Amino acid sequence: MKSLRTIAVAGLIMSVAVQAQPKSPFTYQDLLMLDRISGLAVDPAGTTALFNVRATDMEKNRGVSTLWMKDLVDTKKPEVKVPAGEGGASDVQWAADGSGFYFLSGRGEGGTSQVWKADAKGTSATQVTRLPLDVQTYHVAPDGSGVVVALSVFPDCAANAIACTIERMKAQEGVKSTGTVYDRIFMRHWDTWKDGTRNHLYYVSLKEANTQPVALMPGFDGDCPTMPFGGSEDFTLSKDGRTVYFSARVAGRTEPWSTNFDLFSVPVTGGAAKNLTGGNPAWDAQPVISPDGTKLAYKAMKRPGYEADRFQLQVMDLATGTVTDVASNWDRSASSLAWSRDGESLLVTADDQGSHRLFSLHVAGKERAAGPVAPISHEGHIDAFAQTPNGFVFLKSAMNSPSVLYASGPSKPMKDGKEAVHRWRMIDDNPMNLTGVNAVLKDKVFGAYEQFSFPGWNNETVYGYVLKPANYMEGKKYPVAFLIHGGPQGSFGDAWSYRWNPQTYAGQGFAVVMIDFHGSTGYGQAFTDAINEHWGDRPLEDLQKGLAFALGKYPFLDGGNVAALGASYGGFMINWIAGVWNEPFKALVSHCGIFDTRAMGYSTEELWFTDWENGGSVFTKPANYETFNPLLHADQWRVPMLVIHGDKDFRVPLTQGIGSFTACQSKGIESKYLRFPDENHWVLKPQNSMQWHTEVFGWLEKYIGGGR
Numbered sequence: 001m002k003s004l005r006t007i008a009v010a011g012l013i014m015s016v017a018v019q020a021q022p023k024s025p026f027t028y029q030d031l032l033m034l035d036r037i038s039g040l041a042v043d044p045a046g047t048t049a050l051f052n053v054r055a056t057d058m059e060k061n062r063g064v065s066t067l068w069m070k071d072l073v074d075t076k077k078p079e080v081k082v083p084a085g086e087g088g089a090s091d092v093q094w095a096a097d098g099s100g101f102y103f104l105s106g107r108g109e110g111g112t113s114q115v116w117k118a119d120a121k122g123t124s125a126t127q128v129t130r131l132p133l134d135v136q137t138y139h140v141a142p143d144g145s146g147v148v149v150a151l152s153v154f155p156d157c158a159a160n161a162i163a164c165t166i167e168r169m170k171a172q173e174g175v176k177s178t179g180t181v182y183d184r185i186f187m188r189h190w191d192t193w194k195d196g197t198r199n200h201l202y203y204v205s206l207k208e209a210n211t212q213p214v215a216l217m218p219g220f221d222g223d224c225p226t227m228p229f230g231g232s233e234d235f236t237l238s239k240d241g242r243t244v245y246f247s248a249r250v251a252g253r254t255e256p257w258s259t260n261f262d263l264f265s266v267p268v269t270g271g272a273a274k275n276l277t278g279g280n281p282a283w284d285a286q287p288v289i290s291p292d293g294t295k296l297a298y299k300a301m302k303r304p305g306y307e308a309d310r311f312q313l314q315v316m317d318l319a320t321g322t323v324t325d326v327a328s329n330w331d332r333s334a335s336s337l338a339w340s341r342d343g344e345s346l347l348v349t350a351d352d353q354g355s356h357r358l359f360s361l362h363v364a365g366k367e368r369a370a371g372p373v374a375p376i377s378h379e380g381h382i383d384a385f386a387q388t389p390n391g392f393v394f395l396k397s398a399m400n401s402p403s404v405l406y407a408s409g410p411s412k413p414m415k416d417g418k419e420a421v422h423r424w425r426m427i428d429d430n431p432m433n434l435t436g437v438n439a440v441l442k443d444k445v446f447g448a449y450e451q452f453s454f455p456g457w458n459n460e461t462v463y464g465y466v467l468k469p470a471n472y473m474e475g476k477k478y479p480v481a482f483l484i485h486g487g488p489q490g491s492f493g494d495a496w497s498y499r500w501n502p503q504t505y506a507g508q509g510f511a512v513v514m515i516d517f518h519g520s521t522g523y524g525q526a527f528t529d530a531i532n533e534h535w536g537d538r539p540l541e542d543l544q545k546g547l548a549f550a551l552g553k554y555p556f557l558d559g560g561n562v563a564a565l566g567a568s569y570g571g572f573m574i575n576w577i578a579g580v581w582n583e584p585f586k587a588l589v590s591h592c593g594i595f596d597t598r599a600m601g602y603s604t605e606e607l608w609f610t611d612w613e614n615g616g617s618v619f620t621k622p623a624n625y626e627t628f629n630p631l632l633h634a635d636q637w638r639v640p641m642l643v644i645h646g647d648k649d650f651r652v653p654l655t656q657g658i659g660s661f662t663a664c665q666s667k668g669i670e671s672k673y674l675r676f677p678d679e680n681h682w683v684l685k686p687q688n689s690m691q692w693h694t695e696v697f698g699w700l701e702k703y704i705g706g707g708r
Contacts, residue, residue: 025470025507026444028693031498032056032686035437036063037403038384040395041092041101046388047073048120050082050092050101051395051405053437061687065090067103069122070434072393072407079435082122089116091232096142102128104135115140115147129204131213132166136199137225137232141241146205146268148216148237148244150225152197161215165197186256189605190228191648191680199223201235201246203268214270216244224248226261233286233336238318239293242268245276247285247298256607259283259307263298276316282309286336291343294318297326299334305608308489310525313337313346313361327361330373331524341387349382351522354451354463354493356381358394360424376424381495385427392427393434397496399465400446400503402438406431445470447506451494454549456542457518457530464546465493466554467502467512478511479561479704482547482585486568488519488531488539499682499689500567508697509706511557513550517542533615535569535597536576536628543573544581559584561704565696567591568652568681572630575660578641579633587703589696591644592652592681595659598625603653634663640670642699644692646679672699 039052049070054063067085071077082089087107094101100120106113108127113134118125129135129149136150157164180193187194201224202213217224224246225234235246249261261283264273277284282301289296296316301309311334313326332350340347346361358377377396383403385394391410397403408427449467456462469478483502485492492500492514502512516523517539519531530538551559564585566574571593578588594600601610601618611617614624626632641664645657657673664671674695676688683692700706 023443023445026446026503027507028504030444031501031504032689034402037395037405037437039092040384040386041094042386042388042393043094044096044098046390049393052090056686058686061685075432075434084118084122084125091137093140095144102140128206133162139232139235139237141237142239143241145207145241146203149202149204150199151202153200154196155198155219155221162213184253186605188650190650199225201244214268216266216270217273221251222248236287236289239289244268245287245296247287256605257305257611259305259608261285263287288337288339290339291341297337297339297346299337306612307609308528315363326363327373333521347387351491353522354491354516355379356495358382358385374424376426377428378426379494394427396428399449399494402496405434407434446503452553454546456545457538462515462517462542462546464513464515466550467506468556469509469511470506471509476556477558478556479706480557481505481510481512481700482562482564483512483514484564484566484570484573486570488569489521489528491516491520491522504693513547515543515546532613540581547584561586563587563700563704565589575630576628578639579630579636582639585639587699588639588641589699590641590660592649592657593660594652595656596631597629600656601625605650637663637667637669640703642672644674646676648680651681
């Protein structure tokens, strides 16, 4: 296509034809170099937003994060890098009075991560805490009088755990032996061998100089924040700043089997922590104080040992201790949680039929009964949100867009006469894009996608997505990448990913099919529960029927050139179908997949997971572990397989990947093993991710064609 541009040359007006630059397909090389927005924080007045932007430094093989500021009043002003953020700034939290913002940085003397405070414009920063240990995360009291910090300490230290921890660390520096003795089996977790320390909370006064931090969890055998992915959402302070509420699990020797996290309260002056949810033997999490300070909202599961149980919403009256279920009939599992500004609703994100939407759950007010659940966002994935006096500011992504910062006008329940009509305006109806981050994407072509449904296992409705290649041409057939998600309680839906991104396959000339099989989240708890003790039959039936349905419905899918790929549970399914359903596939990719379910039950770290999924432990129900064991069907393997595994993967131990590769090699099946000695269950380093994508797409192109 040509466009006309008018130019002036020596006083003459000339019109010349200018060839518009063609757009190019979005590729995995583009994916790795995108700037990633996260860490949204909006000031109390709703006038300024802060967020982190992570850029990729391929030469140094790492991400580089900077702090940015956006004016929410004069939105035409471009976002600016915050000077106070130079030297590193993460975990940003605004002061309650809007006078400035706090953040974590290791820029100070000694290089430890400490709390800093900047003025509201971000022009200067001063150090707030000066502790000898890294601050993991924190919360500042509403009146600014103190800060609660999380530190990693040895819990068995009797008096001053901070000083004791420092002494032990120094003593270890001179020890030349490398052996470590453990007396509990939860000796490693995710990608780290345990060293005996725990994350504990401390209160640091910001009004009184030279005071010692107050231990809020002395001797507590457990972590807050929880390891390895917990954060500041695991604890909070009361409105008067005198009480800390936190979620933690008493570990003991039951830690590998327990999902019994409870909510505790403790004064900032110290003392014994009070268990507020001791009557619930399952998971209680994410305490949030109401705007008036009288109530505590939190998420709660009901079934002990089941990490994928539905997170229901609870509200506790702090004066009486009375707990009320909120929207107990709402068949979705809550993710992030906040109170609305008026304190009459809970704002909650949750998976919902392939999307991750924002909902309002009405809480009984003075003159109204509890109302229904109301969705206040459409398709896509709400990554973060903040309700302000002027509306909503939020991060949202989709299958064709990384996370983008948006603003939306006021959205609130409307009244119809005396009755309250719980109806909110959707925040993503024509939202305002606030940033110019990743402007390069305007020159990229993405694959068009749509959701479809079909009758799956038990004739129940199952959903999936199909994605066209970026270079799609009508009437042409394209090789198919059949992506199988992990979890298994997860979803491949309308969201953006920096690891398993279907648009990178579309950019290489592949069509993509993804099925949210039984066990996936966002379709009701019964749908999620259906996979329990059924890893290899019900989801397999959904995958078989879903692929057949897609091949029949979409003529651009080349059913003669299909490859299946998956990670974690998806890797298990690749290993499973390699023996029981290999007819449709010309190539397989198994990333960190389970090869031997019985060995998995002996060697993984979070045993509550394998015990629940198999209906018992490997010791008490050994036969259950053989029902869907890929190892027992390896004699039927025949399809070329690329096996990928990280040495630091303790969730699915390294020998599982080696076992898959050994089976292939022993049978003479074309196969490769891609080993990452410095990666865990995921591939995180930029250069490693580049190699991962290069090997995977090279494997697909070899066996099913494609490429650009």
